[in-house]
Amino acid sequence: MTTLADPVPGGRPGDVERATALCGELSARGVHGVVLACTDTAGITRVKTVPTAKLASAAAWGVGMSPVFDTFLADDSHVATDVLGSPDGDLRLYPDLDRLTVLAAQPGWAWAPVDRITQEGEPHPGCARTALRRTVADAAARHGLAFRAAVEVEWMLGRGDAPGGAFVPVAPGPAYGAVRQVELSDWAAELLAALAAQGVDVEQLHPEYAAGQFEVSVGALDPVAAADRSLLVRQTVRAVARRHGLRVSFAPAVGAEGVGNGGHLHLSAWRDGRNLHAGGDGRYGMTAEAESFVAGVLAHLPALTAVTAPSPASRLRLRPSQWAGVFTAWGRETREAALRVVTGTVGVRERAANLEIKPVDLAANPYLALTCAIAAGLDGIASSAPLPGEITGDPARLDPAAAAALGVRRLPESLAESVEAFRADPVVRGALGPVLADAVVAVRRGEIAAAEGLDDERLAAAYRWVY
Ligand code: GLU
Ligand code: MG
DSSP states (O other): OOOOSOOOTTOSTTHHHHHHHHHHHHHHTTOOEEEEEEEOTTSOEEEEEEEGGGHHHHHHHOEEEOGGGGGBOTTSOBOOOSSSOOSOOOEEEEEOGGGOEEOTTSTTEEEEEEEEEETTSOBOTTOHHHHHHHHHHHHHHHHOEEEEEEEOEEEEEEETTOGGGOOOBSSOOSTTOHHHHHHTHHHHHHHHHHHHHTTOOEEEEEEOSSTTEEEEEEOOBOHHHHHHHHHHHHHHHHHHHHHTTEEEEOSSOSSSSSOOOOOOEEEEEEETTEETTSSSSSGGGOOHHHHHHHHHHHHTHHHHHHHHSOSTTHHHHOOTTTTSOOEEEEEETOSSEEEEEEOOOTTTHHHHOEEEEOSOOTTSOHHHHHHHHHHHHHHHHHTTOOOOOOOOSOGGGSOHHHHHHHTOOBOOSSHHHHHHHHHTOHHHHHHHHHHHHHHHHHHHHHHHHHHTTOOHHHHHHHHTTTO
């Protein structure tokens, strides 16, 4: 489980002693530096690094970083809100020592995610990881609920020597094809070895639909740990690829056409150690609370897309009939509805049943996405929201009258519409608190302005290599 306590100046209890001991162990293993990773509002993971010898000092006093990154855009320009985006001030990054991981594919380096506090020792209201820790702690304290989550990671593997930022797929081969698996055998084996060495429990690694596309799915953890792990997995995928002269794109789309890269969220709610998505009297074994949880997520989906599919390039992926889930609907094991109710197989349902949220890509800050998704589900539970009827097949094939009767609507088709839905949704917006919510709106509007006038090809190119 993740430490839910905020960092404090001087260090969380026991952290300095622990960091001192870790410093010795890491040095003995040839680790020279620690990467401190943090994902910004635009979904870019930004880092500072410290020499291993400074780990204890980082655990005690944090490492400085400007708050301006909260309102950075993906192209490294920045916008501002009333509170954030000023060139003034400094924040302290505190590594979560529970997550400190020696990077198997980056010899000499370890890695840890961070929480951010102010120089006055207050939690920083723009810190997404803190927002998720709070949400998880609150749900436990107020509702007796815990969650398990996992982020699927899809990416396109390109040649590292392609000219001018072009994407040239490595090992095109058929979808899910053995050709691609054989052609990338060494790379894939090295990736599995690196993830295993880092304690990442991999469920599957497979060639995905598009040319050069792969996916890794990993075991579920508490939500903060799941978000941390999604950063670590991406760091590792990229590092192994670089060792093979390859380049990785986690962008929602690498080009104007074709399927995109998803970052589907898997989420389940638990009470007293029991999975609410299994063994109940509702549909497919859901308990009444799980049905309402799903209904809550369903109702808030339009607003959620402002944090789950936050890039102007996300709309290149959010197209019907590409398994990206662009309709407000749910179904059991359906690949085209936004929500897929996963029951698991007989024998493992107690552990495996969950809700998959599909209109999520890897431009999303996973801490923000999980914070808002959990808040949406909790809202459903709080209001005992009824879950509408399920759909089967591709909602794109429904005629408009049937779609309307089932409450099936297309999710926002532009980022501007997503932002308006987010602004109009007090539950999703409120989950982030005013400072972070304003940052989301300002950053999305900044991205919309930055991408204005780009045709689809140039839009894909602008965001291809940044996530
Ligand atoms: N690539 C699809 C997406 O963009 C997902 C494919 C799958 O269901 O794994 O979401
Ligand atoms: Mg997939």
